[in-house]
Amino acid sequence: MIIYENWLWGLPLLTRGYGSAFPRAFLFAAISALETTLIFLYAPDSVKMALKNPTIFQIYGFVVGFALVFRSSLSYQRFWEARSMLQTIIGRLSYFTIETVAADLGSMDHATATPEQRRAAHRFVRELCHEVSLLFCFMMKGLRKDFNLATVYPHDMATSKPPFLDADSNAKGWKRWEVFAVRVFAISDLFNIHNPQQEEAIPVIGGLRPEERARFSDLVPTPAMKGKAGSINGTRAYAVFALINQLYIRRIREGGLQTLAPLVSRLGGIAEEGMAAFGHCTKLATTQFPFPWAQVVMAFLAILGSLLPFVVTSFVDQLWMGVTLSFIVVLTYWSLNEVATEMEDPFGFDPNDLPLARYAFDFNNGILSAVHQLRPDYFDELDAEAEALEAKSHAAGAQAAAAAAPPPPLMPDALVKSPPGAAAGAGAGVGVGGLANSNDGGGGGQATPSYPAGSPASASSAVRAEAGAAASANGITFSAASGSGKPPSRGLHAHGSGGSASGLDGGGSGSRAARRGAVLPVNT
Known part of the structure; x- marks a missing residue:
């Protein structure tokens, strides 16, 4: 939400770009102005004077304006209802x-x-x-x-x-230069950049x-x-x-x-x-907002922006005046539509x-x-x-979660075997991938599944086992991280050249795998 003041008759609002609807409507207004310029410069007189009476276009403009006002009214009704229900x-x-x-x-x-x-x-x-x-x-x-x-x-x-209550105090700099939203007009828009976590x-x-x-x-x-x-x-x-x-x-x-x-x-x-x-x-x-209505409004606006230059060139003799009128009219209509679109969904990060x-x-x-x-x-x-x-309960819960998983059964001899160190390393490899379904790491660090020899899955398992073994031998400490924004797991620590995995933070299945010398199954 943008916080503003109405001092100096509200004129400073004209210099605020961040969150404004005008920048998003600027492109369509510029296209209409460009079309008007091309018609003035290159179109024959028969095209420039094609429209003798603007009445039909006035009726069309009234219909488009009525549709926009109706949509804006319903959008503001949704916005205010959302705010009222939140306060309730x-x-x-x-x-x-x-x-x-x-x-x-x-x-x-x-x-x-x-x-x-x-x-x-x-x-x-x-x-x-x-x-x-x-x-x-x-x-x-x-x-x-x-x-x-x-x-x-x-x-x-x-x-x-x-x-932050004011979204303008919150935005990162790159957001102010997004396509269709060149939002940096006022000097204050440049420097009010804070931690984006404040809005999330x-x-x-x-x-x-x-x-x-x-x-x-x-x-x-x-x-x-x-x-x-x-x-x-x-x-x-x-x-x-x-x-x-x-x-x-x-x-x-x-x-x-x-x-x-x-x-x-x-x-x-x-x-x-x-x-x-x-x-x-x-x-x-x-x-x-109902799709048919939104689609019809968009079609009306596109047609208005395409036909307006022909109307302007038919009744305006000066190029600069025609371009200015085309730009202002299209900017007005599209800005009203952007305001309605902005208010339709009051929840989110806009x-x-x-x-x-x-x-x-x-x-x-x-x-x-x-x-x-x-x-x-x-x-x-x-x-x-x-x-x-x-605090004591949380610590005990973490230890209990690490030791809760029962020892997995041994696999038949027909399945792939691996050295003890590699088995523990495999557990570490899975812990790095964030396999544990608990965000606090309980159950992480289990060994990878076993597959019949020669299968593609077996080869993939062996690669992960080797990577884990190398990490285990070097005593590297891993912590899980997810690219989707989910909180990382508490982490899995692989220690020493003996190839055993610590069960404190990520589970102890890796060390059991090391003792048994077998690649064990895990629930994914």
Whole structure:
């Protein structure tokens, strides 16, 4: 979204190029002006004076203008509906979180509560704030069709830099010189270049935990969707909402939320209203402007730009005036069309799209500020205790994931064998390729599959084994990386000349392969 000021009667807006519709319409206006010039200079008089009465063209221009105004009106309606529904989501989820925390903590007698009851209340508040923040994050990422979990970072009110609200403060220099969008007019457009992550990364209270990254990874389909070419990419928000409901019900069973039943029921209805508003936003994000109307408007504009030079040369005697009029008229019509096109889809990364990352940051700040007013004093001590337990749990989870895979069975003698060092190296080679389906590296570093001798797959496996063996012998450390923008795996370390692979970060199948001296299968 472009932030601007209306000082000096708004005249400085004319110098702003980034995000403007005029540069994208400039090409078509220039083509019409060039056509007008050619007709003036080279066309015979019979062509120049072909049109005796402009009435028919005036009617056509009115029809095109009406179509453009109608499309612009509907596009702005979509844009404003999207912004309104986003604010509804923010309001409903914020109200749900604050009221739920107030109802839970307000129903406790903190003076007589046992340590376990205090820990349960503290755990519920932390989990609720985290999961509601994660829900909003996945809502925003789903609306802009961004399924990359690497662009999620922990929210911190004290140290986190807020995402830019103004897209002009965000753009990289090369974006300002894109084809059909020469956007550098004002001096300020040249120097407001910042980290592009500011417009992509979305903060989450507590960050994205390793187990959540594995659960919501776009590489791991849900069991119900397995074999049906589906994944949880587009359903993450609904999955988190289910977890919030589970947390809510579990807290009631633990003895929390001991307040009036109508209030508890009403809180669930407020959360459902937020999900309903998200459904409205999804409707806008997944439903384009009707194709027949968009096609007709484009055809009208193309015909207008082609015929206008003949009309101009029939009634204007001066070359400079004819070229100027052709350029201005076509620029006006095409600019209106570009404005409508820009507003049709308000979600995404375009300069005039809504700043979803900033909305998420402000949403988190609102929740944390309100919940902070409701916290009892003993929550400060429990915060440190909970953070230490989470760090310990994450470390234990990483080690458990590395050792979770059972030892693979030995292959028959008919299959290809390889030396122990090469087998471990093969595991390292696969780890480099990012084979592990967990974004945190669990299961990585397994050995490559075995194939019958002489097959092309066997040759490919042998090449990878040799490459891995060489890396293992030299003690090279690898870390996985993906060219698709997915977060890298935690990495696989190949150590020593003995050819054994470390199982700390990437799994231990390589070392087992080294002991057995066989190329082992792996699930890809």
